[in-house]
Amino acid sequence: xxxxxxxxxxxxxxxxxxxxxxxxxxxxxxxxxxxxxxxxxxxxxxxxxxxxxxxxxxxxxxxxxxxxxxxxxxxxxxxxxxxxxxxxxxxxxxxxxxxxxxxxxxxxxxxxxxxxxxxxxxxxxxxxxxxxxxxxxxxxxxxxxxxxxxxxxxxxxxxxxxxxxxxxxxxxxxxxxxxxxxxxxxxxxxxxxxxxxxxxxxxxxxxxxxxxxxxxxxxxxxxxxxxxxxxxxxxxxxxxxxxxxxxxxxxxxxxxxxxxxxxxxxxxxxxxxxxxxxxxxxxxxxxxxxxxxxxxxxxxxxxxxxxxxx
Numbered sequence: 001x002x003x004x005x006x007x008x009x010x011x012x013x014x015x016x017x018x019x020x021x022x023x024x025x026x027x028x029x030x031x032x033x034x035x036x037x038x039x040x041x042x043x044x045x046x047x048x049x050x051x052x053x054x055x056x057x058x059x060x061x062x063x064x065x066x067x068x069x070x071x072x073x074x075x076x077x078x079x080x081x082x083x084x085x086x087x088x089x090x091x092x093x094x095x096x097x098x099x100x101x102x103x104x105x106x107x108x109x110x111x112x113x114x115x116x117x118x119x120x121x122x123x124x125x126x127x128x129x130x131x132x133x134x135x136x137x138x139x140x141x142x143x144x145x146x147x148x149x150x151x152x153x154x155x156x157x158x159x160x161x162x163x164x165x166x167x168x169x170x171x172x173x174x175x176x177x178x179x180x181x182x183x184x185x186x187x188x189x190x191x192x193x194x195x196x197x198x199x200x201x202x203x204x205x206x207x208x209x210x211x212x213x214x215x216x217x218x219x220x221x222x223x224x225x226x227x228x229x230x231x232x233x234x235x236x237x238x239x240x241x242x243x244x245x246x247x248x249x250x251x252x253x254x255x256x257x258x259x260x261x262x263x264x265x266x267x268x269x270x271x272x273x274x275x276x277x278x279x280x281x282x283x284x285x286x287x288x289x290x291x292x293x294x295x296x297x298x299x300x301x302x303x304x305x306x307x308x309x310x
């Protein structure tokens with residue numbers, strides 16, 4: 001054997017001084033903390049060689065770097081705008097405006113920082129009043145006739161809040177408005193973000209109504225309505241319209257996305273029909289199944305999730 005071959009063999013049998021890859025990936029934070037990789041000295045002790053050749057060994061982040069790592073926020077911490085919204089004062093978007101305007105204090109200190117976190121025990125003062133967040137409540141009512149959603153005093157008609165007064169102590173309100181003669185599904189909540197969502201004109205959620213007319217709806221009028229109706233200079237599109245199966249042609253099914261119930265009456269009145277009754281049978285996936293007229297119930301967790309994702 002010549003010297004060249006001997007040197008090659010000895011070189012191939014020498015342990016690799018570079019650290020072998022580990023099955024467990026190194027955290028990115030640890031890499032940043034270590035900085036550039038240092039070149040090992042040419043003279044290495046046997047102990048050092050053994051450590052560097054040990055499989056699966058991951059270097060630890062230096063203590064100095066560990067001290068600089070920010071602690072995760074506690075699960076009980078909540079964004080200030082959400083805290084205000086949970087108190088039923090206004091929506092998160094409106095809360096942001098109040099915060100930027102300097103109308104909000106936390107522990108007597110004015111807060112204008114967006115994304116500020118409120119901790120348990122903090123006292124939040126909104127426009128001069130201390131806020132107390134409420135648990136979110138969601139209730140659906142099968143509204144009967146002669147109850148109004150208006151806040152105005154009406155000696156002849158009672159307010160719908162009377163029908164759900166015993167359900168919760170939370171400051172709930174109806175989503176949208178329904179006149180005294182309109183019946184059917186009406187949603188109540190103290191979730192101001194949801195109230196605002198379903199009050200916007202560009203709705204994605206569908207509502208289905210059964211409309212009773214004073215006379216049979218002509219087929220040509222049904223087709224015209226299905227193509228859209230112009231009311232007060234604005235084009236209103238109808239998702240679906242049809243005769244109710246097994247009923248006289250005075251009974252019409254209508255599917256819309258607009259949150260305004262009044263347009264249902266206006267559609268048929270524009271074609272010279274008098275509306276006898278309007279009943280909302282479906283609202284954003286909710287139905288009247290097993291809910292008699294005048295009764296209410298709490299929404300299930302899945303129904304709440306569905307409403308938030310509509």
